[in-house]
Amino acid sequence: MTAKVIEQLHNAATAGLSELHCSIDLQRSVAKIQMDVAGWTYNGRRFGLPQKWKERTIYYCTEQGFAPVSKYGDSLIKLVPTDWGPPTFEIDGIKMLPSAKISPYLDAAAKVSYIQPQGKMILDTCGGLGYFADWCVQGLANQVHSFEKNKDVFWLRSLNPWSPEEAAPLVLQCADITVAIVEKSDRFYDAILHDPPRFGIAGELYSQVFYDQLARVLKPRGKLFHYTGSPNKLTSQRDVQNEVAGRLRRAGFKVQSKGDGLLAEKTTR
Numbered sequence: 328m329t330a331k332v333i334e335q336l337h338n339a340a341t342a343g344l345s346e347l348h349c350s351i352d353l354q355r356s357v358a359k360i361q362m363d364v365a366g367w368t369y370n371g372r373r374f375g376l377p378q379k380w381k382e383r384t385i386y387y388c389t390e391q392g393f394a395p396v397s398k399y400g401d402s403l404i405k406l407v408p409t410d411w412g413p414p415t416f417e418i419d420g421i422k423m424l425p426s427a428k429i430s431p432y433l434d435a436a437a438k439v440s441y442i443q444p445q446g447k448m449i450l451d452t453c454g455g456l457g458y459f460a461d462w463c464v465q466g467l468a469n470q471v472h473s474f475e476k477n478k479d480v481f482w483l484r485s486l487n488p489w490s491p492e493e494a495a496p497l498v499l500q501c502a503d504i505t506v507a508i509v510e511k512s513d514r515f516y517d518a519i520l521h522d523p524p525r526f527g528i529a530g531e532l533y534s535q536v537f538y539d540q541l542a543r544v545l546k547p548r549g550k551l552f553h554y555t556g557s558p559n560k561l562t563s564q565r566d567v568q569n570e571v572a573g574r575l576r577r578a579g580f581k582v583q584s585k586g587d588g589l590l591a592e593k594t595t596r
Contacts, residue, residue, distance in 0.1 A: 328393070329353070329408040333380045340364050340376060352488040353385070354412025383407055385414060387486050396486050404479045406487060413489040416456060416480070423455060423524065425556075425587070432489055436462045439520065441590050442550045444468040447517035450544065452504045453532070457484055459520045460499070461491040470496045472516075474504040505531050511544045519545055522554040526567060533571060538578040547595040551580065554588040 332349055339347040339362045347360045351369065361368040366375045377386060377393045385406045386393040397405030406414045407422065411430030416423050424431035435458035442449070444466035451460050454475035463471045475481065481501060484490040493499040500507065519541055523532035531537060541551060553575070555568040572582045572589055580591035 328377075328386045330380045330382050330384065331408075333377050333386070333393075336360075336362070336367060336376055340367075350412075353408070353414060355488045396483065398479045398482060400479055402479075404477070404483065406483050413458070414456070414487060416483055418477075418524065418528070421525065421528070424458070431456075432458050432461075435459050437586075438522075438552055438554065438588065439463055439466060441552045441585060442518040442520065444471075444518065448472075448515070450474075450508075450511075450516045450519045452508075452519065452521045452541075453523050454499065455480060455522065456487055457490040457499075459522060460497050461489075463520075464491060464497055468496055469517075470498065473497060473499050474502050474507060475499070476501065476503040505537055505540075508537075508540045508544060513543055514546045515544045517546055517549050519549070519551040521551060525556075533567075533574070535574050535577060538574050538580075542578040542580065542593055545593045547593055549593050551575075551591040551593070552585065552588055553591065556587050 328351055332351060335347065335349050344362050347362050348357055349360065350356060351358050358369060366373060374388065375392065380386065385396045385408050387396050395405065397403065402419045404416065404418050406416050408414055409426040409431065413430050413432035415426040415431045425434050439459055439462040444463040446467065446469050449463050449468050449471045451471055451473035454460060454473040457473065460471050460473040478501060491497060523529050526533050545551065553571060555571050557568065568589060575582050575589065575591050579594050581594060582589050582591045
């Protein structure tokens, strides 16, 4: 639940409403809730009213009450609500998915369409919340190999109603793609989706060595979409997208700018 929904519950209880229609799954559906002054009931289960909440935080139910969907291990990681319903997530305050102007879920749909997933074997290098993989499945991909090395991201996925569950044709692996890709056969994939964290967090995912591996496992004329955004461009004048394009060309790709990323096609060599 978001702060907005919690406020709806409190307002309904204060107004003495016996019933409230609202979403308790981040706008995937609308639920009918029975209300009273002390709390609410859904599907025969009784819940109290949360007494403390914050904006930009999503809450889930535990045995002790409602808790933020956030965890601190090597870094602070959390689900973050959006105006669209499907959440984004942050690592140490850095937003991992665009959400200011478009739903991160629909943004993923547009990017997946660039590689035309139907009937293809697809590599999803940095699975995150799984939005790319979900749209590949909906686009009738033959198989999707999705890698995510952060165990805390897997935990976020387990609580996010917009994240797909692992089921054929989606194969989800908790592994570092820079290590796992070395074991893949040459020309194994028909298409690749690469949505890495920022360069400052995961520079190895922008390296020439890694791009050479992407080219190796991709079939000739296979397509790669690489999200780059434009980090540091305003502050340091660094053009990350142009740097990436140069490395991809050296790896054997034809490259064109596509929105906030690059669409590349492997040459026949």
